[in-house]
Amino acid sequence: MFENASMVEVGKRVVLVTGGGRGIGRAIALAFAAQGCAVAVTGRTRSYLDHVADEIRRLDASALPVACDVTRRQEVEALKAEVEGSLGTVQILINSAGMAPAAAFLDMEDRLWEEVFKVNLTGTYYCCKVFLPGMIASGWGRIINIASTVAKVAYSHISAYAASKHAVLGLTRALAIEMARKGVTVNAICPGYVETEMTLSNAKSMAEKTGKSVEEILELFKKTSPQGRLIDPKEVADLALMLASTAAGGITGQAINVDGGAVMI
Numbered sequence: 358m359f360e361n362a363s364m365v366e367v368g369k370r371v372v373l374v375t376g377g378g379r380g381i382g383r384a385i386a387l388a389f390a391a392q393g394c395a396v397a398v399t400g401r402t403r404s405y406l407d408h409v410a411d412e413i414r415r416l417d418a419s420a421l422p423v424a425c426d427v428t429r430r431q432e433v434e435a436l437k438a439e440v441e442g443s444l445g446t447v448q449i450l451i452n453s454a455g456m457a458p459a460a461a462f463l464d465m466e467d468r469l470w471e472e473v474f475k476v477n478l479t480g481t482y483y484c485c486k487v488f489l490p491g492m493i494a495s496g497w498g499r500i501i502n503i504a505s506t507v508a509k510v511a512y513s514h515i516s517a518y519a520a521s522k523h524a525v526l527g528l529t530r531a532l533a534i535e536m537a538r539k540g541v542t543v544n545a546i547c548p549g550y551v552e553t554e555m556t557l558s559n560a561k562s563m564a565e566k567t568g569k570s571v572e573e574i575l576e577l578f579k580k581t582s583p584q585g586r587l588i589d590p591k592e593v594a595d596l597a598l599m600l601a602s603t604a605a606g607g608i609t610g611q612a613i614n615v616d617g618g619a620v621m622i
């Protein structure tokens with residue numbers, strides 16, 4: 358008999374969103390809260406986290422804001438203890454914390470390269486390492502890494518970002534295979550230009566370097582997409598919901614673009 362179950366049935370799970378204080382992470386946190394999940398949000402800036410936690414509670418969902426720098430293993434372990442103590446075992450982990458500074462390769466300081474890798478790759482690694490055992494023990498889990506189309510293709514002046522996001526994809530794929538028989542799926546979402554502070558700040562720095570206006574740079578970003586527009590963070594959140602749903606149990610090791618058709622691999 359046909360059952361009219363929603364495709365985005367995620368159940369009342371405990372969700373952790375890194376980088377959940379703003380941008381894509383915030384949109385994802387709110388989308389899961391609207392589904393009735395208990396949502397922990399983390400990042401380094403307490404005020405952003407408290408604000409999102411208030412928004413989550415207004416959706417009648419449980420919220421836990423926890424300040425944590427994902428590049429510090431001990432802080433990620435303390436985060437796990439706090440989330441488990443308040444909300445329970447995290448079964449859905451969304452790694453959205455990231456940074457995308459631009460620099461010409463030869464001008465880039467080693468410090469910048471190291472920082473980008475620490476946040477985008479090592480932060481994702483620490484969170485997977487620390488939260489996976491709980492998912493395996495409970496027999497069900499979802500890891501969704503917010504990568505980028507730049508995990509598959511590259512542009513100039515973003516060598517550290519592109520290399521770190523390519524590495525996130527490698528981690529996603531390898532982990533998906535290791536987890537395949539443990540009830541845990543591991544996928545990546547690859548957005549194009551999304552309407553967030555990250556995109557605005559990149560547009561501002563490009564405008565300073567080129568003498569163009571921020572609006573002109575944003576138009577150039579839009580033109581990279583066949584749809585001629587920026588992606589709304591909610592569109593990324595909707596795909597995260599779908600990947601976390603019970604219906605998506607057979608989807609693992611995938612890297613799905615949300616970019617208006619800009620990249621087709």
Ligand SMILES: NC(=O)c1ccc[n+]([C@@H]2O[C@H](COP(=O)([O-])OP(=O)(O)OC[C@H]3O[C@@H](n4cnc5c(N)ncnc54)[C@H](OP(=O)(O)O)[C@@H]3O)[C@@H](O)[C@H]2O)c1
Nearest residue numbers: 376380381400401402426427453454455505550551553555
């Ligand atoms: N915007 C785009 O066009 C776009 C496109 C493709 C992929 N992405 C990816 O999507 C993810 C989210 O991007 P966004 O646009 O939402 O960026 P955003 O608005 O700049 O947000 C980045 C988030 O990451 C957090 N974060 C940065 N460093 C952190 C650290 N060391 N520890 C914990 N949290 C940290 C920030 O919080 P604090 O600063 O408070 O720590 C913030 O919440 C990133 O991984 C990004 O690479 C973005």
